[in-house]
Amino acid sequence: MRKVELKEITKTYDGKIDVLSSIDVTIEPGEFFVLVGPSGCGKSTMLRMIAGLESITSGELALDGKRANALPPSERDLSMVFQNYALYPHLTVEQNITFGLHVKKISKKEQKVRCEEVCEMLGLTPYMKRKPKELSGGQRQRVALARAVVTEAPLCLMDEPLSNLDAKLRAKMRSEIRQLQRKLGLTMIYVTHDQTEAMTMADRMMILSNGRVQQIGRPLDVYNHPDNLFVASFIGSPPMNLIEAEVSDSMLTADGHWVMPIPNEKKWLLREDKVMLGIRPEHIKLAKESEPGFFVQVANVEVLGTETLVTFDFGEKSQWVAKWSGQYDILPGTKLRITVDNKHYAFFSVKNGKRLDRSPIPAAVKKVSS
Amino acid sequence: MTMAQEVRASDEKKLRKREWSNFLTGILFLLPSLLLFGVFLFYPMVRTVYLSLFLTSSQGVPIVFVGWDNFFALFQSTSFQLSAKATALFVLYTVPASVLLATALAVLANQKLKGIGLFRTMFSATMGMSVAASSVIWMFLFNPSIGLFNRILAALNIPGIQWLLDPQYALLSVSIATIWMNTGFAFLILLGGLQNIDSSLYESAKIAGVSDACQLRKITLPMLSPTLFFVTTVTLINAFQTFGQIDLLTKGGPMESTNVIVYSIYKDAFINYNVGSASAQAVLLFAAVLIVTVIQFKIGERKVHYQ
Amino acid sequence: MSTGKRILLYITLTVSGLVMVFPILYAFLISFMQGGELLQGSFWPESFSLVNYAAAFERVPLLMYLWNSLLVSVLIMAGQLILCSLAAFAFVFIEFRGREWIFYLFISTMMIPWEATMVPNFQTVQSLGWLNSYAGLSIPFFAMAFGTFLLRQQFKTIPKELYEASQIAGISKLRFFTGVVLPVAKTTMTTLAIYSFLTAWNMYLWPLLVTNNEANRTVQIGLKQMQTQEIASDWGVVMAGVMIVILPTLILLFAGQKRLQEGLTQGALK
Numbered sequence: 022m023r024k025v026e027l028k029e030i031t032k033t034y035d036g037k038i039d040v041l042s043s044i045d046v047t048i049e050p051g052e053f054f055v056l057v058g059p060s061g062c063g064k065s066t067m068l069r070m071i072a073g074l075e076s077i078t079s080g081e082l083a084l085d086g087k088r089a090n091a092l093p094p095s096e097r098d099l100s101m102v103f104q105n106y107a108l109y110p111h112l113t114v115e116q117n118i119t120f121g122l123h124v125k126k127i128s129k130k131e132q133k134v135r136c137e138e139v140c141e142m143l144g145l146t147p148y149m150k151r152k153p154k155e156l157s158g159g160q161r162q163r164v165a166l167a168r169a170v171v172t173e174a175p176l177c178l179m180d181e182p183l184s185n186l187d188a189k190l191r192a193k194m195r196s197e198i199r200q201l202q203r204k205l206g207l208t209m210i211y212v213t214h215d216q217t218e219a220m221t222m223a224d225r226m227m228i229l230s231n232g233r234v235q236q237i238g239r240p241l242d243v244y245n246h247p248d249n250l251f252v253a254s255f256i257g258s259p260p261m262n263l264i265e266a267e268v269s270d271s272m273l274t275a276d277g278h279w280v281m282p283i284p285n286e287k288k289w290l291l292r293e294d295k296v297m298l299g300i301r302p303e304h305i306k307l308a309k310e311s312e313p314g315f316f317v318q319v320a321n322v323e324v325l326g327t328e329t330l331v332t333f334d335f336g337e338k339s340q341w342v343a344k345w346s347g348q349y350d351i352l353p354g355t356k357l358r359i360t361v362d363n364k365h366y367a368f369f370s371v372k373n374g375k376r377l378d379r380s381p382i383p384a385a386v387k388k389v390s391s
Numbered sequence: 392m393t394m395a396q397e398v399r400a401s402d403e404k405k406l407r408k409r410e411w412s413n414f415l416t417g418i419l420f421l422l423p424s425l426l427l428f429g430v431f432l433f434y435p436m437v438r439t440v441y442l443s444l445f446l447t448s449s450q451g452v453p454i455v456f457v458g459w460d461n462f463f464a465l466f467q468s469t470s471f472q473l474s475a476k477a478t479a480l481f482v483l484y485t486v487p488a489s490v491l492l493a494t495a496l497a498v499l500a501n502q503k504l505k506g507i508g509l510f511r512t513m514f515s516a517t518m519g520m521s522v523a524a525s526s527v528i529w530m531f532l533f534n535p536s537i538g539l540f541n542r543i544l545a546a547l548n549i550p551g552i553q554w555l556l557d558p559q560y561a562l563l564s565v566s567i568a569t570i571w572m573n574t575g576f577a578f579l580i581l582l583g584g585l586q587n588i589d590s591s592l593y594e595s596a597k598i599a600g601v602s603d604a605c606q607l608r609k610i611t612l613p614m615l616s617p618t619l620f621f622v623t624t625v626t627l628i629n630a631f632q633t634f635g636q637i638d639l640l641t642k643g644g645p646m647e648s649t650n651v652i653v654y655s656i657y658k659d660a661f662i663n664y665n666v667g668s669a670s671a672q673a674v675l676l677f678a679a680v681l682i683v684t685v686i687q688f689k690i691g692e693r694k695v696h697y698q
Numbered sequence: 699m700s701t702g703k704r705i706l707l708y709i710t711l712t713v714s715g716l717v718m719v720f721p722i723l724y725a726f727l728i729s730f731m732q733g734g735e736l737l738q739g740s741f742w743p744e745s746f747s748l749v750n751y752a753a754a755f756e757r758v759p760l761l762m763y764l765w766n767s768l769l770v771s772v773l774i775m776a777g778q779l780i781l782c783s784l785a786a787f788a789f790v791f792i793e794f795r796g797r798e799w800i801f802y803l804f805i806s807t808m809m810i811p812w813e814a815t816m817v818p819n820f821q822t823v824q825s826l827g828w829l830n831s832y833a834g835l836s837i838p839f840f841a842m843a844f845g846t847f848l849l850r851q852q853f854k855t856i857p858k859e860l861y862e863a864s865q866i867a868g869i870s871k872l873r874f875f876t877g878v879v880l881p882v883a884k885t886t887m888t889t890l891a892i893y894s895f896l897t898a899w900n901m902y903l904w905p906l907l908v909t910n911n912e913a914n915r916t917v918q919i920g921l922k923q924m925q926t927q928e929i930a931s932d933w934g935v936v937m938a939g940v941m942i943v944i945l946p947t948l949i950l951l952f953a954g955q956k957r958l959q960e961g962l963t964q965g966a967l968k
Contacts, residue, residue: 072862072866073865073866074862074865074866076406088398088402090402091401091402091403091405091406091409093409093865094862094865094866094868095865095866095867095868096868097866099866100866101862101863101866103859103862103863104859105857105859106859107857107859107860107862107863109860109878109882110882111878111881111882111884120864120867120869120877121864121867121868121869122867124867124868124869125868168863172867410794410795413792413793413794414794414795414796416788416792416794416871417788417792417793417794417797418788418794420784420785420787420788420792421784421785421788421800423780423781423784423785423840423841424781424782424784424785424804424840424841424846425800425803425841426841427781427837427838427840427841428803428804428807428841430822430838431815431819431822431837431838431841432807432810432812432815432841433807433810434818434822435815435816435817435818435819435822436810436814436815438815438818438821439814439815439817439818442817442818451817451821496714496718499707499710499711499714500711502707504704504707504708504711507711509715510711510712510715511955512952512955513715513716513718513719514714514715514718515951515955515959516718516719516722516948516951517718518896518951518958519896519944519947519948519950519951519952520722520900520944520947520948521899521900521902521918521921521943521944521947522900522902522918523900523902523918523919523921523922523943524918524921524940524943524944525721527725527921527925527936527937527939527940528721528722528724528725528937528940529721530925531725531728531933531936531937532721532724537736537737537739537933539724542739571718571721574718579955579958579959579962580959580962580963582959583959583960583962583963584963586959586963587963618963628811631811632811632812632813634813634902634903635902635903638902638903638906638922639922639925653813653903656813656814656816656817657816657903660816660817660820661820661907666817669817670817673813673814673815673816673817674814676811676813676814677810677811677814680809680810680811680814681809684809
């Protein structure tokens with residue numbers, strides 16, 4: 022287990038444009054920490070700085086409280102899994118797993134024991150004598166994992182390890198990696214562009230965009246309380262519906278539609294002329310007779326089995342998506358009356374994208390205790 | 392110094408140490424090559440320029456500094472003028488013909504036909520032939536009494552030609568032999584270039600109904616241009632450096648009509664023991680190759696289509 | 699492709715193929731002919747007896763020349779493989795200040811025609827006492843820019859993650875070079891080996907300059923010796939010598955043709 026601290030870390034290649042700026046975070050021992058963001062946001066650079074593969078322009082990196090900025094990768098006592106697995110094509114699975122262990126002064130016998138253990142754990146025992154090209158994508162992925170595990174390094178870094186796998190296998194490996202991490206008590210820093218991976222695997226996650234931290238927090242906190250428009254639209258699938266709304270005399274209107282009256286506790290909205298209004302797809306409901314609501318026309322329906330995604334035109338320009346659990350048989354073109362509970366709206370500044378309302382949206386988490 | 396500054400200084404020291412060790416390792420890996428390039432390429436090049444400015448003893452020891460005199464003497468000597476002319480003509484005879492022939496063969500051999508491998512092997516065969524072996528074979532073909540060419544002429548009732556002994560024909564004869572020798576290598580590279588062209592280009596042309604000739608002109612040649620460019624440069628530079636076939640077929644004769652520059656350098660340095668003059672010629676050879684390369688690249692940059 | 703077009707193509711291929719190999723084929727046939735047959739102008743030997751071959755080995759110490767050529771070629775091949783791969787590795791995997799500059803230095807060597815430097819090179823080899831030695835014949839050719847570029851291209855296709863993974867594991871650069879890069883680049887190394895051997899075996903000018911006794915003479919110079927000795931009188935024997943000289947390289951070429959073609963194109967163009 023290992024504690025990783027980043028203090029005001031900045032990275033620049035040309036001295037002008039920051040690839041990463043003022044990254045400040047502490048990753049606790051045994052934590053599964055996910056770095057998530059679109060491609061080019063700097064997440065891989067950050068991981069590679071922790072690994073020692075990239076230099077740190079300014080700031081401090083500490084491992085277990087000791088400054089590690091200038092430590093070479095091999096002295097950081099960590100393992101890394103690469104997106105393309107970085108398996109040595111000319112070596113067998115067994116040789117791939119043990120390659121490099123001699124540097125750590127581990128005897129041949131010990132190497133063999135460890136390798137067998139790890140292969141057993143990851144179900145690789147039947148393939149130990151094969152070369153990487155004779156393995157399937159999932160098996161290669163496991164060899165890469167095995168190579169990280171066998172070093173017994175307390176900190177493991179993973180750079181988009183699942184992005185070369187098909188969707189089904191990815192879901193399976195997500196859970197396997199998570200279980201492995203728990204079992205071995207590893208501190209894990211995991212980079213991905215896939216918000217589902219981040220949501221499902223992380224203890225805590227950091228959302229990065231353009232080299233800046235957008236938000237750090239537990240997945241559900243981030244989901245329920247996105248700090249800004251970027252996080253709101255990046256996390257969640259389908260993403261949060263967003264629309265610009267005009268504030269006028271205790272009323273919000275968007276694209277000509279009446280949306281909601283401004284209740285007393287949200288009087289601060291009156292300070293703005295316009296706000297960005299956000300609503301999660303699962304919070305849009307069919308209106309009951311007695312409820313207020315508005316009419317929309319259905320543009321597309323996707324029935325996924327357990328849930329249904331309904332896309333409808335909202336005003337002239339925008340489309341919203343609603344997610345309802347269960348199966349709905351709706352034809353495109355149908356007019357529906359929908360409603361949204363006011364408490365589910367999120368408000369963002371149109372100027373800087375920051376969340377206006379910092380009071381928490383009531384969480385929908387249901388606790389199950391054994 | 393504050394604590395923070397101290398820590399940063401120690402970091403920098405560590406990083407600089409690692410950079411230094413990287414530098415040393417890098418140089419160590421490059422050292423054998425650098426050393427040999429230094430001893431057997433850069434030093435002799437400089438030394439050649441130096442010697443070209445001296446009058447030398449028969450052992451090639453510089454005796455008197457004469458400035459540009461060796462060069463002036465060269466430009467005035469008919470022998471050098473003949474040599475320059477022979478070199479230029481030789482380049483002109485061999486380079487375009489070699490490249491054209493090899494391109495034609497490569498296009499021909501780039502078909503998906505049964506047994507095409509055999510033809511490819513036949514076309515590339517001369518790459519495995521040494522200059523010495525090829526020259527000996529061509530010497531026989533050019534033989535005035537029993538050689539193939541004069542036999543053919545005789546069959547057609549044309550009087551035989553002294554291929555290698557007649558100043559009118561000697562350079563041409565050596566050029567023909569050289570074109571043959573060049574073909575294998577040029578063919579192999581050009582065929583490789585052709586096979587690197589994305590086949591979907593041809594497929595879409597076929598669907599659009601483009602004729603074969605038009606495909607050759609609009610797809611094959613433009614896409615092949617980088618390879619053609621490379622092959623032309625290499626053939627050109629090789630032409631300037633021709634020695635073996637001259638030494639075996641004509642010894643620079645008759646009447647110095649085949650005394651190309653490298654042979655002339657060889658003769659001056661190792662037969663006439665005039666190292667100063669040989670060095671001056673070597674400097675001119677170097678300059679010629681340099682100019683040709685630079686021109687080639689200047690043209691190449693503009694005209695060649697790179698992917 | 700229509701049948702007519704196909705037949706036309708085969709005819710063109712056959713004719714041009716025969717024209718290209720005719721000199722070699724003809725030399726092969728002559729190597730079995732006696733003096734009289736040649737004068738009559740026959741194209742086919744009366745018998746395929748190896749008399750001329752035996753004679754070739756008797757007239758000049760061909761076996762010794764073959765051995766010398768083999769040794770020198772293998773030395774040059776090995777030297778070039780080692781030096782080129784070391785240099786290419788540094789250009790791809792070791793980052794240090796001045797690397798660009800050295801790379802341009804390597805490129806500039808391609809601009810210097812080797813023949814322009816032969817006089818001082820001869821003097822150097824002479825003063826080192828390397829005349830008539832395998833060292834003098836081979837060492838000057840160990841460094842080769844083209845081979846370095848060819849391998850550099852190949853090494854660049856090795857994912858940099860392999861290098862990073864080995865850095866994290868703490869594997870030394872030398873060990874990564876010998877344990878990972880060289881085995882992974884095996885095919886390109888073979889291509890370069892074939893090319894090196896071919897070129898070295900066929901070298902003419904340099905061996906002519908630095909050898910003047912039979913003990914170190916290479917087979918190419920042996921051919922010159924045969925030709926000048928036998929001048930026109932016994933072409934059958936000379937051609938037998940030619941066949942012996944070209945056999946190894948032709949076999950090598952045919953075996954490695956595809957690989958050479960792919961490898962050289964790659965090195966030439968990227």
